[in-house]
Amino acid sequence: MKKWTRWEDWVAVGVGLVAAVSALLMPAMGASIPWMLTLGILLIAAGVVNLAMPGLVAMEYVQLALGALLFVAPWLGGYADMQSAAAWISWIGGAVAVIVAALAIRPAMQMHDRALPH
Known part of the structure; x- marks a missing residue:
């Protein structure tokens, strides 16, 4: 797999961008x-990092963990109101990040295995 071409990692970058920009544009609620x-x-x-070095399996797990943290952040940060747009962005974005990271783990493992000399 070539650098900068994995759609799963581009989606994760997009989710991170939406979460970061939304935090700045929405009214604060809790933390x-x-x-x-x-x-x-x-x-x-x-x-x-995953786009630049697609064979780093550990970074896929880091991305998965960050997505899971984003999903539970509304409860940890006290903004889990069902009518809070920030909570919905965290829940949906976190779920999407977890799913795409899980989908990217197997290809990253295969690329890592190919890179190792046998």
């Missing part, structure tokens, strides 16, 4: 701003 901004930036960074 939504620090949670969404931090996790959004970290998702962007993990996605870019």
